[in-house]
Amino acid sequence: QVQLVESGGGLVRPGGSLRLSCVASEHIFAVYGIGWYRQAPGKQRELVAASSDGGVTNYPDSVKGRFAISTDNAKNAVYLQMNSLKPEDTAVYYCNIQTGGYYQGRFYPNVDYWGQGTQVTVSS
Numbered sequence: 001q002v003q004l005v006e007s008g009g010g011l012v013r014p015g016g017s018l019r020l021s022c023v024a025s026e027h028i029f030a031v032y033g034i035g036w037y038r039q040a041p042g043k044q045r046e047l048v049a050a051s052s053d054g055g056v057t058n059y060p061d062s063v064k065g066r067f068a069i070s071t072d073n074a075k076n077a078v079y080l081q082m083n084s085l086k087p088e089d090t091a092v093y094y095c096n097i098q099t100g101g102y103y104q105g106r107f108y109p110n111v112d113y114w115g116q117g118t119q120v121t122v123s124s
Helices: none
Strands: 004-007 010-012 018-024 031-039 046-052 067-072 077-082 091-103 106-114 118-122
Touching (some): 004 091, 018 091, 018 118, 031 067, 046 067, 077 091
Antiparallel strands (some): 004 018, 031 046, 031 091
16 A cells, blocks of 8 residues: 655744655556645645646645645655745645556556645744
8 A cells, every 4th residue: 555655844934935745655656646735723625736647737826936846756756845934824734646547558546645744834
C-alpha cells in the first residue's frame, strides 16, 4: 500500500514562506491528478493547488500568485511552495494523488492517495 508522507509545516510569521513536501513510499503509476488541500478548524477541506497530467496547474484566487505546486518524479515527491503567508492560511495541509487508467498498456484502478497532513500556523 502506497503511503504519502508530508513534512515542512510549522509556525511562520505573516509574510514568511514555507515549503511543504509530500513523498510517496514507492513510485505511483497512472497519475492523472495531484493536489494540495487544506482544512482549517471548523471549515471544510479546500483545494489550494492542483496539477493535472500534462502539467496544467490551477489555484484558487485566495492563494494565486503566492503558492506554487511542483513535482520531482525521480524522488516520488510533490511540493507546495508557499510565499507571503497570511494568518488565514493557517490550516492542516494535505497532499493528494489521484491515479487510474491505462499506463504503458497496463490498467490501474482508480485510487485516491492522501497524506497524513501537516500543520501550518501563520502568526506573529
